[in-house]
Amino acid sequence: MIETQQLVKWYGPTLAVDHVSFNIEPGRIVGFLGPNGAGKSTTLRILTGYLPPTSGSATVAGHNVLTAAEQARAKIGYLPESTPLYSEMRVEEYLHYRGKLLKMDRTSRKLRIDVVCERCGLSKNRRRVIGHLSRGNRQRVGIAQALLHSPPVLILDEPTAGLDPNQIREIRKLLAELRGDHTILLSTHILPEVELIADRVMIIAAGRIVADGSPQELRRNVGSGGRLLVEAKTDPGTLCDVLTSISNAQVVQTDPSGDGFSRAIVNAKTRADLRLDIGAACQHRGIILRELRHEAASLEEFFVQITAQQSQRSETDAA
Amino acid sequence: MTQTLTIARRELTSLFFSPIGYVVIGLFAIATTLIFFLWFTPDAPAGMEVSFWWVVWFMIFLLPATSMRLLSEEYRSGTIETLMTSPLSDAQVILGKWLGVMGFLLVLSVPLWIQALVIELNGSPDPGPILTGFLGLLLVGSLYLAIGAFASAATENQVNAFLITVAVISIFTFVTRFLPYAAFVKNNDFLRNTMFFANINTQFEDFNRGLIDTSNIVFFVSATIFFLFLAVMLLQSRRWR
The missing domain is CATH 3.40.50.300 (P-loop containing nucleotide triphosphate hydrolases)
Known part of the structure; x- marks a missing residue:
């Protein structure tokens, strides 16, 4: 049309x-x-x-x-x-x-x-x-x-x-x-x-x-394999240690989230589902999980990502 | 054709929705009535010659006020975009707008018709020069308004459109009327004749005397077409910027 x-x-x-x-x-x-x-x-x-x-x-x-x-x-x-x-x-x-x-x-x-x-x-x-x-x-x-x-x-x-x-x-x-x-x-x-x-x-x-x-x-298409949000009853340092021990996982950030809980955002390096691995690792160390979920990427993120790439590219083109 | 008339009608009505329309009508009525009273004396010749002579002069300032918004306003408000993406040609747009203000010119001339009627009832004027005078005024007005459409197509600022119109009309009135008396023109036959030819007042004089000369009509009609054509070109050029 x-x-x-x-x-x-x-x-x-x-x-x-x-x-x-x-x-x-x-x-x-x-x-x-x-x-x-x-x-x-x-x-x-x-x-x-x-x-x-x-x-x-x-x-x-x-x-x-x-x-x-x-x-x-x-x-x-x-x-x-x-x-x-x-x-x-x-x-x-x-x-x-x-x-x-x-x-x-x-x-x-x-x-x-x-x-x-x-x-x-x-x-x-x-x-x-x-x-x-x-x-x-x-x-x-x-x-x-x-x-x-x-x-x-x-x-x-x-x-x-x-x-x-x-x-x-x-x-x-x-x-x-x-x-x-x-x-x-x-x-x-x-x-x-x-x-x-x-x-x-x-x-x-x-x-x-x-x-x-x-x-x-x-x-x-946003990210590679998606993003996970993990919240567990431990301090941020320990949580970070546990998560980095998992292959394919990349910890983006960890913060305390109150009541003795910590929250971490994990990026999967491949398309594999890391939820089972994270669950198992936490269980192994005796850490109690409160939340473990995929963070659905919004189109907004994609938009920001792609338009930022584009403007970077045009800047390098200009240079 | 229907589309052209649609635009003309909108243009004419919109003049009555703005104070400009009424101010112009008011000023024109006052000015022509004053002149009429000054010359409407028992011993004066029964005719409209003097009135018409003056009308050609003060239309220089009055008509541009009605034509200045033709396209400038559309540019400024952005409505030009809807107009130019409608299934009609740029020439139809310009022609429609010009016809709209021409319609206004007819409304504007009502006081003159009334005065002509008064003279007719109170004296025994020769109807010839009055009628040809009206025809001449119509032609002068059509040229002024074509220049106005051209200036309005050039800018989105109405004040600029007004000033450009007055400036261009001045070349064909004030300048070519008075410059021939300057020494360098007076002694140059070609220059002097060209200026007399291009002078709107000179071209109008025959009409005011009751003469219909083809050359005068050709002058006004071709000049009007020329400026309308320029206006279409300017409108089209916006697409190529």
Whole structure:
């Protein structure tokens, strides 16, 4: 549905997007993740035809965004970053205006405006002036506008930026409802967001795609073999001794955790499950265990790890 | 075409949602009415010639105030992004915006129509020069507003857009009107004739006298198209930055 090949974008001497290629199948929800200034918005702007790439090509719903720009744009519903709207217009009036620009006739416009207002929870605010709406409601108008012509492709640039947790949950619910009917590409830097909703996550850093896969796949890749948390009734020194005696285990840190207990974080050097070994070693020394569990790596850790690597690499490149 | 008119309509309505629209209408009405009262005396010739002559001058400052926000405001608020990712061409955007302020120009001219009616009821004016005068004003206004659209497409700062518009219009009015009296121009036939040709006031004079000359119409229409074309180029150039 969305396909890019070797997209490159230079802003003068700055390289914003560096040979980005991906292919998104119809009906998927894809999260586009990256730190600020990584090239997320630029890539989305290229896809929507707002900016041309310096080189490379992109097609949306089978139309090249450069050579068949108007056909491609007709297939896209786009919510730009920071939701620009005409603040002097009323919600309904604005949606009619958008509908006319999208070449919808009067009947389908009326019908769709009812549908999207209902869907985005705007029914009560249809007659209100956009400038008087709250941040959350403005965001809804932006999404309603993108959904208006029921486009096969939805491109949302930070749809949840600046919203409170309840509003974020509502938007997430809305996107989940749209699953299947639309191919959705959304950018964000809020990780839990993407973990919950996206089928696939692409992480972009310094203009390059550095990771691509389902949230589960990405999480699995973090660390080597996973992390263990151990809590036992002994002093930190003894615990450290016991744990280092196990081959394949690498003690990351040990701290006292009160009540005579100590807590240690252990990294497995291989993919082997160390829980049995740790249990046995503690039993052997007569140490009582209170907790022993895998610490599931969050996508956040992965994100920090991978984007830090990337920025280090670009620093060494520069040197 | 529908899309172009949609943009034009939004542009026209938005002028009535901002104080600028009313300030311009107010100033224009006051200025034209003052001139009308000064010249509407029992022994004066029945016509609008003097009013029209003045209108060409003060439209230099009034019209740029209505055109300055055309694209600058869209750039500043970011709404340009939704507009330029809609399935329509850049030329449609510019044309729609220009047509919108042209619609405003018609609203603005209402006091002049009323004055023409008063003269018609109180005297026996020759309707010819009045009608051609209105046509001339429409053409002058269309050129001013095309220059305004061009300046607004150049910057996201409305004040700059206003100043650029006034500066460019001044070249075709003040400069080419008064510079020919300077010694170095007076003695250079080519320069003097070029300046007289490029002067909007000179081009308008024939209309005010009741003449419809093709060359005058060609001047205004081609200059308007030229500036609208530049505006489209500027809008397009944003994509290539």
